[in-house]
Amino acid sequence: MEFTIGGRLEVRITPADVGKRVSVRRRTDGGGTGVEFTDVVGVLTSWQSGVVSITRKSGESVHIVESSLVAGKVVPPAPARRRGPAASFEELAAVTARAWQPVESEALGDWRLRAAGGFTRRANSVLPLGDPGLPLGEAFGRVRRWYEERDLPAYIQTATGAEGAQEVLCAELERHGWRREVSAEVRIAALAPVGDREAEVSAVRLSREPDAAWLARYQRFSTPGPHVLRVLGSGPSVWFASVPGSGDAPDAIGRCVVDGRWAGFMAVEVAPAQRRRGLATTVMTALARRALDEGASAAWLQVEEDNEGARALYDGMGFTDHHRYHHYRSA
Numbered sequence: 001m002e003f004t005i006g007g008r009l010e011v012r013i014t015p016a017d018v019g020k021r022v023s024v025r026r027r028t029d030g031g032g033t034g035v036e037f038t039d040v041v042g043v044l045t046s047w048q049s050g051v052v053s054i055t056r057k058s059g060e061s062v063h064i065v066e067s068s069l070v071a072g073k074v075v076p077p078a079p080a081r082r083r084g085p086a087a088s089f090e091e092l093a094a095v096t097a098r099a100w101q102p103v104e105s106e107a108l109g110d111w112r113l114r115a116a117g118g119f120t121r122r123a124n125s126v127l128p129l130g131d132p133g134l135p136l137g138e139a140f141g142r143v144r145r146w147y148e149e150r151d152l153p154a155y156i157q158t159a160t161g162a163e164g165a166q167e168v169l170c171a172e173l174e175r176h177g178w179r180r181e182v183s184a185e186v187r188i189a190a191l192a193p194v195g196d197r198e199a200e201v202s203a204v205r206l207s208r209e210p211d212a213a214w215l216a217r218y219q220r221f222s223t224p225g226p227h228v229l230r231v232l233g234s235g236p237s238v239w240f241a242s243v244p245g246s247g248d249a250p251d252a253i254g255r256c257v258v259d260g261r262w263a264g265f266m267a268v269e270v271a272p273a274q275r276r277r278g279l280a281t282t283v284m285t286a287l288a289r290r291a292l293d294e295g296a297s298a299a300w301l302q303v304e305e306d307n308e309g310a311r312a313l314y315d316g317m318g319f320t321d322h323h324r325y326h327h328y329r330s331a
Helices: 091-099 137-147 167-175 193-194 211-215 224-231 279-293 308-316
Strands: 021-029 036-048 051-055 061-065 069-074 104-108 111-115 155-160 178-189 205-207 237-243 252-259 262-270 297-305 319-327
Touching: 021 051, 021 104, 036 061, 036 167, 051 167, 051 252, 061 167, 091 178, 091 252, 091 262, 091 297, 091 319, 104 137, 104 252, 111 137, 137 155, 155 167, 155 252, 167 178, 167 319, 178 193, 178 308, 193 297, 205 279, 211 237, 237 279, 262 279, 279 308, 297 308
Parallel strands: 262 297
Antiparallel strands: 021 036, 021 069, 036 051, 051 061, 104 111, 155 319, 178 297, 178 319, 205 237, 237 252, 252 262
C-alpha cells in the first residue's frame, strides 16, 4: 500500500469520506519492541469524538484513535472479477431473497420485515435494502416491536464486502446495541462448469416438492409445520434432489432455485456415513444441468464461515466470494 507523497506519510482522509473504502496505517504499541504499524482496509463507517471506525470485508469493526493515524487514503472500488459472472450487490441480494421467502412480510419504507414462525434467520429477519423512511433509531424500534408481536427475536440481515453493501448500517446497528450472531459467505460461479463435472447423476431424483424422505435428511427440519414447506417451496422455479439410500432417508439431498440467469444451491446435505463419496458434487451437478436447461448461466450459494468441508468443495467447483452477509440480533 502506498501512502506517501514525496516520501512523506500523509493522512488524506477526512470525516467527509464516511461511506468510502479506505486504507489506513496506524501506530501501535509494540509491547516492549518499540513502535509498530498496522494497516487496515475497509469502509470508513464513522469518525466521531476522535475515534475512526472502519468495517472490514469480514464485517469486523475496527476502532482507531485518531491521534494514532499516520497515513490514510481513499481507495478505488475493487477490480472486476476475472472468474465467474459479473453481479452487483443489489442484483444478488434480490435474487437470494427470492429464493428463500417468508410466510409473512411487511414493508418499512424500502426495508422488508419477514417472518416464518422462526424457521431460519433468513426468513425471520429484516432485509434492509434502501431507506426505511424513518431515522434509523426509530426504524430499529419499529423492527423490535414487529417481532415482539410475533414472539420472535428481532434480526436484521446485512451485507459487507461488495461495492454498495451495508458497512455503514452494520456500524449503526452496533452503535444501537445490536450484536452480530452469524456470518456467511455468498459465493458465485459460472454455472456450466458445475453442470459439466463428471458425475453419475442417473441415481439422482428430481422433484418439485420435498417428500417425507427428503425432509428426513434435512437437518433444519426439526419443527414440522406448513410454514417450513412454504419457505422451502418458495422461489421462481424450485427443484429438490435426492440420492436414495438403504434407510428411510436419502444418502444425499439438495435444493436449487432457478431465477432468470441465476441458479441458487441450498440444503446440500449428505448422510455422515456416506461422506467423501462425491455425493454432494453429484447432487449439485444434477441440479445445475436442470438449471442450464431452464436457461440459467450463473450460480450462487451461501456457506457459513466455519463450514470448512463445504468451503473446500465449493472452492474446487470454481465458486468465489462475492460478499458476506450477517445477522444482527437486538440486545
